[in-house]
Amino acid sequence: MSSVYLKVTFSDEFLDEEECDFSQNRIAPFAIGENFTAPIQSAQKLTKHDDVKTVYKLTFNLKNIKQEFQPGDTIGIYPTNNENLILKILVRLGIEAVADKPCQLQILPATGKKDPTIPKHLPQKKSTLKNIFLNHVNVQTPPKKLFLKTLARFTQDSQEQARLVHICSAKAVKEYNELITSSGKTLLELLETFPSCHPPVEAIIEHLPPLLPRPYSISSSPLSDKLEITFFIFEHNNGYKGVCTGWLEELISRKSTEFVPFYFRQPTKFRLPFDTSIPLILVATGTGIAPFRGFLQHRQLQRASGNIWLFYGCRYRDRDFLYGEEMDNYLKSRVLTRLDVSFSRDGKEKSYVQHNIEKHGAEFIEWLLKKKANIFVCGNEKTMVRNVKISIINNLVKHGSMNDSAADNYMQEMHATGKFIVDMWS
Incomplete structure (x- = not known):
């Protein structure tokens, strides 16, 4: 019995303005208030030369942002997956021709799954497959064993299928770590490792974790009328950059005027004491x-x-x-x-x-x-x-x-x- 319980249905209708709001259904841990968007006002590289992580100071335009904050507070930035990587995945799955077509996720009847629901991080209304892969799922997280078991069902070559099944077994801890964990193997790399694996897009969407926002400490004072963050470019063992930092660096490199979506997170005790006499x-x-x-x-x-x-x-x-x-x-x-x-x-x-x-x-x-x-x-x-x-x-x-x-x-x-x-x- 297939474990797939989602179905993607396509339509020829246009997406209206509300349905094109791709911030819908994005998970926002510790959020207070509403979501905001702001363009990058300026970016400054703070590091030089080699043997150090690349660090940037990013300044956002706070015009029309009505939210009180204090130094030490944090924001959560909603990242977007690398578009070139997503296009390669769509091609590998054979769905590039319908990637921009309006679609909606539905629940298949009689799947054997108890009380199946559409995961909360996925669009509940109309969307597109390209949007789902760009903004809602994390394609760089190493796949879990349950995901590998599902992929094995859609693998045609017997040797490749046997290898996937073996890696999922309790005895294959070392093999799983070598193939998946240690290498940080992503979805695309996994599919390239097993070329006879041709899963339906629904099986992929079901198992990919949500694309979570990245928290950043605010590195400016609200009295400066600026919202600034400081971040380093994170690189995985496989050479891929962190989803959010890689995306922000791309925006910086092409001097994009694109608006960055973010929200303010609940404040913690990490704030200046009101009494300035306290050392x-x-x-x-x-x-x-x-x-x-x-x-x-x-x-x-x-x-x-x-x-x-x-x-x-x-x-x-x-x-x-x-x-x-x-x-x-x-x-x-x-x-x-x-x-x-x-x-x-x-x-x-x-x-x-x-x-x-x-x-x-x-x-x-x-x-x-x-x-x-x-x-x-x-x-x-x-x-x-x-x-x-x-x-x-x-x-x-x-x-x-x-x-x-x-x-x-x-x-x-x-x-x-x-x-x-x-x-x-x-």
Whole structure:
């Protein structure tokens, strides 16, 4: 019995204006309010040379955008899949001739699937196959075993079919990892690996996960009348760029006036305290500096005073020290009290933010215990954030007259009371 429970039906009718709104049915985690669109006002490449990730600062035009936000808040950008990649997929599936034809998804009767419904991330009204593949499904996520089992049913060559069935078995963990997980194999690559596999488009649409929006920290102050984000170009092992970053870079490269769809996400505790007299310790690596750049810009535009100590880590001073000149200016204007930067590739020995925290451990703990500073950390969860926590606990023991248990409890209390706030990614 086929597992396919969707059916695509085509019509010769034109899509009206509402049906052409391709933002419908797009998943928006933690959304507040409505969706917005804004053109890119300017784009600036922040990094130079090789051996560093390409990083951009993107500025959006906020005209007609009526939404209050604070530095440290985030937006979710709705990306579009790479059009050339989608065209190749449509050709491989043999549906390029009908890709722009109005269609609608329906449920097949008696499929054996309990209470089948059209997935929420897919258009519930009329659309086109090209729109579905461009805006609603993620074609770069490595396929799951259930998807492979379905593909095996539509594979004509017996050897290819046997291989797909084997990879889906519980015994073939290593083979699955080698073929799919480790290589980051995408839908197109998988279909090219098994040329006799000719699934109906419905089987593909059913199994592809939703194309989720990409969250970005706002790296500007609302007082600047700008909405800016800072992002790096993510590249997979197979050479494909991240869906959203690749799309944004493409818009930048061709100086597109296309409107970028986005929404504001629910705010978290990762916001400046209202009381500007509270000292702040900011710790970031790479693009983790984005919200802190917003913090400092906001304090400058507020003409507010207060002690702020920034620890920042990158690879090279002259390649990826993001907003380096701005940070120097914030120091000169006393918006930023102290700045300690770790360059992991400039010296003979690698230096990271936790090493600078340890180097200035006594003063760090004085800010923490005597000045009652708030700590904000923004970076990778498994590496930077973990090491920073360990470093702080070690310094509480070394300079704060605490044992390991007391230092750990103190860190937990800071978490609970909002004195230690983390924004991290994995």
